[in-house]
Amino acid sequence: MPKHSLVARNYWLVKSEPDVYSFDDLLREQKTAWTGVRNYQARNNLLAMEIGDAVLCYHSNLDRAVVGMAEVARSAYPDPTTLPEEEKGNWVCVDIRAVQKVTPISLATIKAEPRLADIALIKQSRLSVLPLTPEEYTLLCALGGVKKAR
């Protein structure tokens, strides 16, 4: 297996508040630095991301839905938005690149799906960067109208 395979090895979900940074913003920019994560568990998930990993984008608050697909374009590096008083957290960011929109998958739909009962999105509702199992990822892609999961 080459170091940078085109096949994603890990699957993730990242949250944003759509009025702060939406998937449409990412589509417009194509690529962005996913900065501002200030939670240790979320940071550790960022540290585990590899180039090419698949990322689903979720909108919290008003939307409460998975709205798009992205991929990791650069693995973890120091978050340039870290304030001096935050430095002891060794906060990091990754770069993600937009792939495509999906048919929005609402939180209600996710909660109603028995095969997603253990998804971290529900189990740890406050975690903003979380892993998905291959099964969860594939199912979410199907629910989002994406025929072929990468």
Place this chain on the structure above:
DNA sequence: GCCAACGTTGGC
């Protein structure tokens, strides 16, 4: 706007 969940901080 409220509240539950939960992470962090600081006193002891």
Place this chain on the structure above:
DNA sequence: GCCAACGTTGGC
């Protein structure tokens, strides 16, 4: 090291 107080996130 414990725990109360407090702050933040995110669903409803």
